[in-house]
Amino acid sequence: MSLSIGEPISGGQAARGWDEMSTRFDGGIDLGKIRALLQQAKDRGGSPGETISAFNLVAIYFSPAAYERAQAALEAAGRLHPSRLLVLIAEPHAEGESVAARVSVVRSGGAVSLERIVLTAQGGGVRHLESALLGLLVPDLPVVVVWGGRPEGALLRRAVDMADRVIIDSGTRPPQALADVGAMLARGAPIGDLAWARIFPWMSLAAEVLDVPNLREHRGKLKSARVICAGGIGSEGVLLAGWFASRVKKARVELVTGREPEMDSAMPGAGDGTSITGLPSATPLGKGQIAVFEFTAPPASFTLRREKSVLVAEVRGDDDGEILHRLRLPPETPGRLLGLELKLLAGQDELYAAAVQAAVKLLPQSGS
Secondary structure, three states: OEEEOOOOEOOOOOOOHHHOEEEEEEOOOOHHHHHHHHHHHHHOOOOOOOEOOOEEEEEEEOOHHHHHHHHHHHHHHHHHOOEEEEEEEEEOOOOOEEEEEEEEEEEEOOEEEEEEEEEEEEEHHHHHHHHHHHHHOOOOOOEEEEEOOOOOOHHHHHHHHHOOEEEEOHHHOOHHHHHHHHHHHHOOOOEEEHHHHHOHHHHHHHHHHHOOHHHHHHHHHOOEEEEEEOOOOOHHHHHHHHHHHHHOOOOEEEEEEOOOOOEOOOOOOOOOOOOOOOOOOOOOOEOOOEEEEEEEEOOEEEEEEEEOOEEEEEEEOOOOOOEEEEEEOOOOOOOHHHHHHOOOOOOOOHHHHHHHHHHHHHHHHHHO
C-alpha cells in the first residue's frame, strides 16, 4: 500500500491532484484504511465539524476519461445536495490487480457537505469494487446510482437491485437501447434519465401553449404529432414522442429526420457539464437531438421549433389568429440535469416510465 497526502478542498473548489489524499492496494482492499484516510481528510481542515449527508451518491464508470467528463456535474450536484460521493471506475481489461483510492472533502459553512471517495480498479481488482461499495455506504441513507455505462447488462441489474434510484443517460446511446430500459422499468426498476431532463423545456412549452385560455379548447381534439430530429433519430426525440403518445392515447405519432445538426456529436460539450463555449449557454443542437415538435388539433396546428438557444411555439388555424410564444433554453451548467433528477431520491417517475413504454412501441418506426 502506498500513501500520498495533500491539502483539504475548500467549499466550491474542484478537485486537483494535490487536494486529495490517496492510497493504493495490490490484491485486496482495506476498507478500514480508506475510512481512516477520510477521517484524516476531515481533520486536516481544522476542526472536523459536522458531516452533513442526505444520501449516498454512487457513480459507476468504465474508464477514467468517462469520469473526468462527468466530474464537474457530479461535484456540483453533490454540493447542492450534501452527500457521500462514491465513484467506482472499473478497467477490467487493464493489466495487474490493483485498486487506487482517492479521498477528499468539501466544506460549507464549517460543516463537511461532500465526502468524495474515488476507487479506480484495474484488472482483477475490479472484482473487489462491489464489496467495497457496500462497505463504504453511509448506513440508513438512500442510495442513488449514476450509471456511466450502457443502460444494459448484469452489473446494471445489480445496481438497480441495491439502489433506491438509478440515473442513466439514454441520450448517449442509440434509441434502441430504450427497449432494455423499458423492460427494467416494467419490473419496477427506479430509473431516472438525464435525457428525460433535457426535454423538460419541450414538454413545458407544449403544456404552456395548450394552457393558454383561448387554446384550451384544442386539448381534447389532439390527433397527431411529429418529432423532427437533427441528422438522425435520437433517444430524446423518441422520449418526447413517447411522452405525447402516453398522454394522448389515440394520437398518431411519428419520428422523422430533419435538418443537419449544429454539431456532429450527439452530446456537445460534456452532456451534463460544461457548455461548448465555456460560458453559461444552451448547448448547440447535436446529432439526433430535437429540432422541431409538431402536433395538430384540426383545424389548429402547433409547431415548436428550436432557434439557437430559444424554443419558439407557433399556433396556426385557431379562430383568434396566429399565436407566437418563446421560451429561452436554460444555460448548460455542470450538474443542472443531474440536480433535476436528484429531486426524486427513490422510486419511479411514473410519467417517465409511461413515456418510455410508449416510446419503445415507436422504435420500429424510428429505425425504418
